[in-house]
């Protein structure tokens with residue numbers, strides 16, 4: 025095809041960007057496909073007048089091109105160009121057009137006559153399409169390159185800066201289509217690169233190198249005159265140290281996709297074959313009683329990986345007792361995460377000192393803690409017990425423990441020769457410098473038995489750093505600088521442990537408030553830190569009820585996977601569930617759920633009767649920590665929850681696959697005081713009953729409680745009122761929670777760590793008591809074989825704090841799949857095998 029040259033003029037901007045509200049359309053259409061009954065779309069989003077790359081669906085608009093800057097005209101390159109006969113834009117010199125037949129195959133929609141058409145915009149789920157209606161700009165012809173003002177040649181697949189608002193940094197794109205529209209204007213299709221600021225990381229972009237950009241799958245059509253200049257963007261593999269050796273304008277080693285805020289290596293790693301990946305180790309930080317790691321290990325095992333909780337850390341002495349009992353294979357440490365990190369660093373030094381691990385600067389550790397590598401043992405090995413001054417000399421029999429001392433510094437636990445266990449003491453390591461051999465024995469043995477993890481020696485770190493600073497109940501929340509002060513420090517500690525150990529995978533859990541508080545500041549920080557450490561990340565919200573519990577309980581989860589690993593997906597629900605709670609603004613695309621028009625047959629939702637009916641009747645003052653079952657299981661849930669550990673990990677031919685637990689543990693309630701017990705006894709045994717059913721209360725038109733002036737206030741034997749004042753004033757009199765009785769056909773919103781019936785619904789449907797520890801544990805999916813330790817209140821705390829076991833189990837399966845390299849493609853979600861975790865349930 026021939027074209028003729030045309031003179032160019034530079035009067036005014038030639039092109040106006042088509043008012044493509046595409047970002048908005050993408051956003052809205054995707055929302056309509058999610059199962060989000062409580063969706064909130066902020067008005068600001070819809071009205072967004074300026075373009076900002078959508079990071080978490082927050083601001084979606086399109087480029088503005090009215091002030092396009094022109095590059096000064098310079099000599100034409102000698103490329104024998106042809107100039108388009110475009111009447112409207114004389115400034116573009118174009119190459120020979122792409123053959124019409126080829127262009128029609130590559131961009132068919134540009135050549136169709138119909139004005140409106142459905143196009144695939146964001147492929148997100150297998151066999152699913154996000155579909156949008158949009159105005160397609162028709163093409164006259166397509167080109168492989170175009171020369172602007174005779175000075176810059178833009179080829180297909182070139183990277184370029186695109187004009188943004190004046191004060192903002194220019195946008196960055198890859199040019200994936202160049203064409204002349206039917207209106208004679210020149211257009212290109214951009215595939216956008218995101219700066220860290222444009223991703224979910226947002227204001228934490230200071231964590232990320234300025235030159236690092238992320239390739240999105242967001243594409244749209246723009247007028248050619250918003251192009252500013254060409255760029256050299258290095259597309260490089262994601263590595264652990266993120267080395268960039270060549271000069272470039274930017275570099276890119278990860279993609280960014282809006283669904284589940286996914287930051288992933290451009291190419292999935294060619295990781296090891298499944299046969300090589302049968303075993304894995306787990307560190308459970310902030311382990312509580314160990315629910316999260318219990319579930320993760322079960323799920324991983326169901327996918328074929330023997331994941332073992334090798335180490336666990338928590339400050340709560342009772343929680344630690346529980347995890348120790350249930351996980352005899354675990355090195356459980358009752359200390360803070362910060363002390364643990366200190367210890368890990370010292371342990372590494374000790375291992376270098378004793379030449380157990382290599383280190384480039386091992387010289388540095390030769391005289392560690394006053395111990396010299398040159399042996400300085402007692403000369404004759406005599407076991408004299410008297411010192412020169414006649415005082416007794418104590419001799420170290422054995423070193424048996426290691427920790428950070430209360431006043432700092434490394435301490436070792438010493439067993440003294442000729443003294444019993446009761447005389448064991450913790451000693452500063454510096455004071456034991458002449459016992460190098462004994463210390464060596466301990467360290468060598470500890471190294472062989474893995475008493476502490478070393479960098480690179482941990483496959484998975486899981487845990488939910490407590491962030492008290494985000495609780496809605498905390499009046500002293502620091503919304504401006506959430507990481508200042510000590511309330512949210514554990515998030516920093518958690519990331520420091522990850523940074524030190526460099527596990528293959530990270531799974532962080534937290535309350536959904538982490539996404540709500542200060543615009544998701546802490547969640548964004550967590551992603552930023554992981555990406556800074558070159559982890560791939562994906563975050564989602566999961567409802568426990570969707571995995572077979574009579575509890576809604578939504579939690580936030582963040583995956584991290586090292587560059588060499590596949591990024592785990594999120595497991596789609598197995599069970600129907602009643603949805604509750606708002607989706608945090610800007611995180612609509614992070615809900616792990618089926619789409620509204622999916623016709624998946626989920627298992628029936630689980631309700632209280634499924635969970636509780638086989639348990640013995642117990643009274644308010646029941647104290648026994650163990651008792652026999654007095655009934656057979658009555659529902660599939662009860663059958664499943666009564667299985668032993670082996671029974672829950674079935675292999676069809678295994679004789680143990682249906683073995684059941686035969687002792688019922690922890691089926692005792694918080695023993696209510698006399699007043700509360702009398703109150704509970706007064707609550708009728710019917711659905712929805714609560715303190716409002718007691719004499720003397722009326723409910724006004726605003727659903728607020730008032731005292732009934734016709735009924736005198738009722739008093740208990742103690743002279744305290746039957747209805748306490750706090751029940752009447754709770755949530756300004758609107759709440760139905762005080763002394764609320766659960767009912768058989770219900771699910772509970774969230775099991776919490778308190779059992780007092782004062783401000784949440786926890787009274788048994790037909791017994792006069794609150795739910796027992798075991799009943800709460802079942803609502804959280806703890807197997808019946810899982811025992812809890814400590815005073816009753818502490819047991820409730822452990823259960824209430826836990827990650828629901830079925831959720832962790834489903835995530836464990838996802839982890840196992842990724843670990844074995846079974847995940848492929850970019851789908852953030854996957855379907856658990858049918859009948860997961862056990863076909864009978």
Ligand SMILES: C[S@@+](CC[C@H](N)C(=O)[O-])C[C@H]1O[C@@H](n2cnc3c(N)ncnc32)[C@H](O)[C@@H]1O
Pocket residue numbers: 309310311312313314315316317337338339340343359360361362487488490514822825826827828
């Ligand atoms: C939400 S709970 C963890 C629940 C656990 N993931 C489970 O599934 O059972 C948080 C735990 O962090 C512990 N904790 C709080 N501060 C800590 C710290 N500085 N270091 C270690 N553990 C801490 C608490 O004792 C509590 O058990």
